[in-house]
Amino acid sequence: MALNVVIMAAGKGTRMKSALPKVLHKLAGRSLLQHVLATAAQVGHQAGRVRTVVVTGHGAEQVEADAAASGAVFVRQMPQLGTGHAVQQAVPALDPGHAVTLILNGDVPLIRPETALALVQACGGTKLALLTIELPDATGYGRIVREGEQVRAIVEHKDASPAQRAIREVYTGMMAAPTALLARWVMALKNDNVQREYYLTDIVAMAVAEGVPVVATGAPSETEVLGVNSPVQLADLERRHQRAVAESLMEAGVRLADPARLDVRGELSCGSDVEIDVNCIFEGQVALGDGVRIGANCIVRDASIGAGAVIHPFTHIEGASVGAGALVGPYARLRPGADLGEEVHIGNFVEVKNSTLARGAKANHLAYLGDATVGERVNFGAGSITANYDGANKHRTVIGSDVHVGSNCVLVAPVTLGDGATIGGGSTIAKPAPAGQLTVARARQVTLPGWQRPRKTTGKA
Numbered sequence: 381m382a383l384n385v386v387i388m389a390a391g392k393g394t395r396m397k398s399a400l401p402k403v404l405h406k407l408a409g410r411s412l413l414q415h416v417l418a419t420a421a422q423v424g425h426q427a428g429r430v431r432t433v434v435v436t437g438h439g440a441e442q443v444e445a446d447a448a449a450s451g452a453v454f455v456r457q458m459p460q461l462g463t464g465h466a467v468q469q470a471v472p473a474l475d476p477g478h479a480v481t482l483i484l485n486g487d488v489p490l491i492r493p494e495t496a497l498a499l500v501q502a503c504g505g506t507k508l509a510l511l512t513i514e515l516p517d518a519t520g521y522g523r524i525v526r527e528g529e530q531v532r533a534i535v536e537h538k539d540a541s542p543a544q545r546a547i548r549e550v551y552t553g554m555m556a557a558p559t560a561l562l563a564r565w566v567m568a569l570k571n572d573n574v575q576r577e578y579y580l581t582d583i584v585a586m587a588v589a590e591g592v593p594v595v596a597t598g599a600p601s602e603t604e605v606l607g608v609n610s611p612v613q614l615a616d617l618e619r620r621h622q623r624a625v626a627e628s629l630m631e632a633g634v635r636l637a638d639p640a641r642l643d644v645r646g647e648l649s650c651g652s653d654v655e656i657d658v659n660c661i662f663e664g665q666v667a668l669g670d671g672v673r674i675g676a677n678c679i680v681r682d683a684s685i686g687a688g689a690v691i692h693p694f695t696h697i698e699g700a701s702v703g704a705g706a707l708v709g710p711y712a713r714l715r716p717g718a719d720l721g722e723e724v725h726i727g728n729f730v731e732v733k734n735s736t737l738a739r740g741a742k743a744n745h746l747a748y749l750g751d752a753t754v755g756e757r758v759n760f761g762a763g764s765i766t767a768n769y770d771g772a773n774k775h776r777t778v779i780g781s782d783v784h785v786g787s788n789c790v791l792v793a794p795v796t797l798g799d800g801a802t803i804g805g806g807s808t809i810a811k812p813a814p815a816g817q818l819t820v821a822r823a824r825q826v827t828l829p830g831w832q833r834p835r836k837t838t839g840k841a
């Protein structure tokens with residue numbers, strides 16, 4: 381069934397006390413609006429065809445820029461005269477051929493596609509379906525007023541009688557309605573209420589008056605329907621979301637040292653027998669192979685880590701690929717384009733950027749490999765670096781297999797070290813080093829016989 385989705389995102393979010401429009405605040409690394417757009421896209425995918433209309437107002441340009449890639453249509457609501465007024469603005473942008481219109485809120489980020497789809501199905505193009513929930517404290521919410529089992533109306537908190545305020549069943553702000561009826565109803569709304577707003581919720585009484593069935597679908601969890609109005613609520617939803625991510629990882633067999641100390645800001649996929657210690661952050665797309673162990677306090681972004689690799693604590697990895705059985709860290713930094721083969725060892729305070737290290741290569745201490753191609757079993761000594769930048773351009777260093785680079789060497793790129801070459805410690809290598817030989821480029825050591833250490837003069841001339 382083809383679908384319109386309206387996402388209301390015009391509100392200011394005063395209680396965030398921020399210059400950033402509320403829906404652009406981030407949860408799990410993505411804006412609140414991006415979460416809702418992703419849900420809309422998934423529901424649309426299930427439904428067949430979808431048109432998504434985002435109602436913007438406060439910070440409209442920023443909000444529209446954030447959502448530009450989603451393919452959504454934007455309508456502006458200036459000024460903001462209520463949720464009914466917001467949907468009025470969206471009506472001309474709806475596809476009248478799409479039988480159902482789903483209404484979501486830009487500041488309710490954790491609504492699951494399954495729940496939204498159930499709402500669409502409950503509507504079925506003929507009924508008005510409301511997503512509701514029972515809350516112990518319903519203060520501030522629109523109450524679901526029933527006669528017997530039948531939903532009769534939604535009454536906003538500020539307009540409710542004391543008896544209505546005692547109702548615990550509330551409207552979550554999400555509904556699905558037959559498109560043609562919704563369009564007609566919102567155009568007929570009046571603002572004769574306490575807040576002088578056009579309440580979308582008044583369409584419930586209109587549906588009842590016309591004999592259109594109104595159904596209430598219960599939300600499966602409070603987390604899915606909680607909105608973000610303040611930094612405290614944002615942090616609360618972040619933790620709820622992270623807890624859910626941690627639980628689904630653990631259900632899949634991942635061993636987390638502490639599910640409360642994990643942050644996934646993107647997609648983390650894990651093989652079997654993966655262990656993750658505390659305080660790790662995963663961003664973007666990260667794939668961990670079977671048996672991978674991640675030490676405490678690692679930050680891993682857009683990376684794949686091969687089976688059995690061990691990432692020791694305090695390691696930063698971004699845009700890199702780590703081969704099976706590799707050992708990295710502690711305190712290592714893999715930057716974009718670092719491509720480590722199987723069983724490579726990268727130790728403490730080693731930085732690797734845009735470099736390929738073949739199977740078994742090692743740089744165990746205090747080194748920099750930038751724009752380098754490193755052969756199998758190379759040993760890159762402590763304190764050695766590739767000088768890849770001449771002040772204007774970057775150049776490559778090519779190191780053959782079984783090369784031994786001593787400590788504290790500078791390899792001035794472009795430069796090539798042949799297979800099996802040995803570079804003496806402290807060398808500055810700016811010319812090709814031949815295969816299989818020892819190359820040393822440093823001043824010869826001399827000892828001066830009979831040299832005397834200077835003595836302090838006495839001061840008496």
Ligand code: UD1
Nearest residue numbers: 388389390391460461462463466485521522551552553579
């Ligand atoms: C609304 C519902 C209430 C429900 C509650 C759930 C109405 C009249 N009331 O109340 O029944 O229990 O949500 O949270 O709908 N927005 C606009 N333009 C506007 C006004 C709001 O785009 O002119 C957007 C807001 O940015 C927000 C959403 O609509 O994303 C809901 O607005 P909000 O003011 O939070 O609605 P409530 O008064 O809380």
Ligand code: MG
Nearest residue numbers: 391462463575
């Ligand atoms: Mg309000």
